[in-house]
Amino acid sequence: MATISTKELTREFLDGIYDHPDGEKVNQCLQCGTCTASCPTSEVMDWSPRQIFAAVRAEMLDRVLGSNTDWYCVSCYSCTVRCPASIPITDVMYLLKNQGIKHNLMPRGTRGAKLSKAFCKIVSKGGRSAEFGLMMKYYFSTNPFAALGNLGFAMKMLGKGRLSLGSEKIKDVKGLRKMLEALEEISA
Amino acid sequence: MKSYAYFPGCSQTKANRAYDVSSRSVAAALGVELRELDDWNCCGASAYLSIDDNKALALSARNLALAEKTSDELVTVCSGCYLVLHKTNKILAGKPRVRERIDHALEAADLSYHGGVKVRHFLDVLVNDIGRERIEEAVTRPLEGLKVAAYYGCQLSRPYGEIDDPEFPVSMDFLARWLGGEPTPFPYRAKCCGGTSMTTSPEVGASLTGKILDSAISGGADCIITACPLCQLTLEAYQKKVSRQMGKKLSIPVLYFTQLMGNAFGLTEKELLLKDSLTAVPALLS
Structure with a gap:
C-alpha cells in the first residue's frame, strides 16, 4: 500500500521532471492527444499518454502509477518529437517508472520492472551488462519455465559464439560502487 | 589521421561483436582511428533509467569524465548508448541542481567532468566527417544495385534530430548509394523495432x-541494414516467430551498415564477421 499521499506524489513528480530540460512544459499540456496517436503501444496501455497529463493536473498520479502505462513505453520518443507543447514525454514515462518502483505502486508482477531491476543489479555490481546473467535473473524472478522456451535461441547464439556465460567487470568497480553509494546517501 | 575516443557498449562485447569488429575495420580502411575508452562502463541504458535516473546519469557521466581525460569527442556505434550519453550532456549543461549531485557522485570515484566531450554516433562520423568522396574512393567491390532497406529505429535521430530527421531519416540511404546499392522505399524506417518489449511482452x-x-520486404529490399544492436538482434532473431504471429512469411537478411560498407570495401570475413548473422547474410554477399 502507498504510504505517500497523491498530492505528495504529484509534488515529487513535478520536482523530478523539472530536473529535465523542458520539464516545466508539463504544465502546458493542451490535451491534444498527439502523444497517444503517435505511440506504438498505446492500445495496450490502461491509460493513454494524454490521460497521464490530465491525471497530473488532477493530482491523481496514484491511479496512473497503479497502471501498466509507463511500463509499456518503449522509449521510441515519437511522442516527444511531436508534442506541440514540447513536453519531454518519454522522460515523464521514465520518471513514473522510477516512482512506481520507489513507492511500490505498480501492478503486481510488472515484468518490465523485474527485467529492469535485474539489469540494474548486474550493472551496479560489475559495471557492465551481461545478457545471459540478465535473462537468468529475469526468468527466475518471473517464470523459470519460460526460460526453456528460449533454450533454442540461446543454443543458436552459443553456437555462433555470441553468448557469454560469464559476467563482464570493469577495473575500477570499487570507484563505480562508491559513486552509486554517494547518490544513495544524498537521496536518503 | 583523424582519431576519436571510442565507446563500444556492452552489447558489442559478445552478442553483437560483429558490429564492433566491422566498425573498427571500416574505420581502419578509411584511415580513422577509434581508441577504445579505457575502463568504460554501461552507459546507463533505458533499463537503468527506468529504475533510478540519477544513478543512470552518474553511470553515463563516468564515461564522459573518462573520455574527457584524452578527447573532446566520444564515438559510439549503439543508438541507445549514443542517446543516453548525449542526453546526460544536455541535462548536466542545463540543470545545475542535477549537475551538483552528479559532480558529488563522480568525486567519490575521484573523477570530474567539465562538459567538454561531444558524443557522436559512428554513422554521423562516417557520413559527415569522412563524407561521400572518401567513402566512394574506398569502394573496391560495389554493391551493383543491391536493394537496401535502411532501418534507423528510434534513438539515433529522436528526440534531438541532430544527426538526421526525427521522422524520416535518410543518411544511411545516401550511404547505401555511395556503396553502389539502391535504397528502397521503406516507410517504417524509423518506427520502433519492438526490441524493448520482446522479453517482457x-x-x-x-x-x-x-x-x-513487412514494410522492408514490400519495398522490394534484398536486405535491411541497421545502426543499433538491439534493432539488429530483434529484426534478425525473431523472424520465424513474427512470421507465425503475422500469418505471413517475413524472411530477409539483416546486417549492420558497417558490414555492408566493409563488404563494398573488399574487407574479409575476419574483419566483418558476416557468419555471426542469424539470417542469410553470407549468401547475400557472396
Missing part, C-alpha cells in the same frame, strides 16, 4: 517487429 514486441519486416 513478446506479442506486443512481435507485432512491432512484424510491421518493420
Whole structure:
C-alpha cells in the first residue's frame, strides 16, 4: 500500500521532471492527444499518454502509477518529437517508472520492472551488462519455465559464439560502487 | 589521421561483436582511428533509467569524465548508448541542481567532468566527417544495385534530430548509394523495432517487429541494414516467430551498415564477421 499521499506524489513528480530540460512544459499540456496517436503501444496501455497529463493536473498520479502505462513505453520518443507543447514525454514515462518502483505502486508482477531491476543489479555490481546473467535473473524472478522456451535461441547464439556465460567487470568497480553509494546517501 | 575516443557498449562485447569488429575495420580502411575508452562502463541504458535516473546519469557521466581525460569527442556505434550519453550532456549543461549531485557522485570515484566531450554516433562520423568522396574512393567491390532497406529505429535521430530527421531519416540511404546499392522505399524506417518489449511482452514486441519486416520486404529490399544492436538482434532473431504471429512469411537478411560498407570495401570475413548473422547474410554477399 502507498504510504505517500497523491498530492505528495504529484509534488515529487513535478520536482523530478523539472530536473529535465523542458520539464516545466508539463504544465502546458493542451490535451491534444498527439502523444497517444503517435505511440506504438498505446492500445495496450490502461491509460493513454494524454490521460497521464490530465491525471497530473488532477493530482491523481496514484491511479496512473497503479497502471501498466509507463511500463509499456518503449522509449521510441515519437511522442516527444511531436508534442506541440514540447513536453519531454518519454522522460515523464521514465520518471513514473522510477516512482512506481520507489513507492511500490505498480501492478503486481510488472515484468518490465523485474527485467529492469535485474539489469540494474548486474550493472551496479560489475559495471557492465551481461545478457545471459540478465535473462537468468529475469526468468527466475518471473517464470523459470519460460526460460526453456528460449533454450533454442540461446543454443543458436552459443553456437555462433555470441553468448557469454560469464559476467563482464570493469577495473575500477570499487570507484563505480562508491559513486552509486554517494547518490544513495544524498537521496536518503 | 583523424582519431576519436571510442565507446563500444556492452552489447558489442559478445552478442553483437560483429558490429564492433566491422566498425573498427571500416574505420581502419578509411584511415580513422577509434581508441577504445579505457575502463568504460554501461552507459546507463533505458533499463537503468527506468529504475533510478540519477544513478543512470552518474553511470553515463563516468564515461564522459573518462573520455574527457584524452578527447573532446566520444564515438559510439549503439543508438541507445549514443542517446543516453548525449542526453546526460544536455541535462548536466542545463540543470545545475542535477549537475551538483552528479559532480558529488563522480568525486567519490575521484573523477570530474567539465562538459567538454561531444558524443557522436559512428554513422554521423562516417557520413559527415569522412563524407561521400572518401567513402566512394574506398569502394573496391560495389554493391551493383543491391536493394537496401535502411532501418534507423528510434534513438539515433529522436528526440534531438541532430544527426538526421526525427521522422524520416535518410543518411544511411545516401550511404547505401555511395556503396553502389539502391535504397528502397521503406516507410517504417524509423518506427520502433519492438526490441524493448520482446522479453517482457513478446506479442506486443512481435507485432512491432512484424510491421518493420513487412514494410522492408514490400519495398522490394534484398536486405535491411541497421545502426543499433538491439534493432539488429530483434529484426534478425525473431523472424520465424513474427512470421507465425503475422500469418505471413517475413524472411530477409539483416546486417549492420558497417558490414555492408566493409563488404563494398573488399574487407574479409575476419574483419566483418558476416557468419555471426542469424539470417542469410553470407549468401547475400557472396
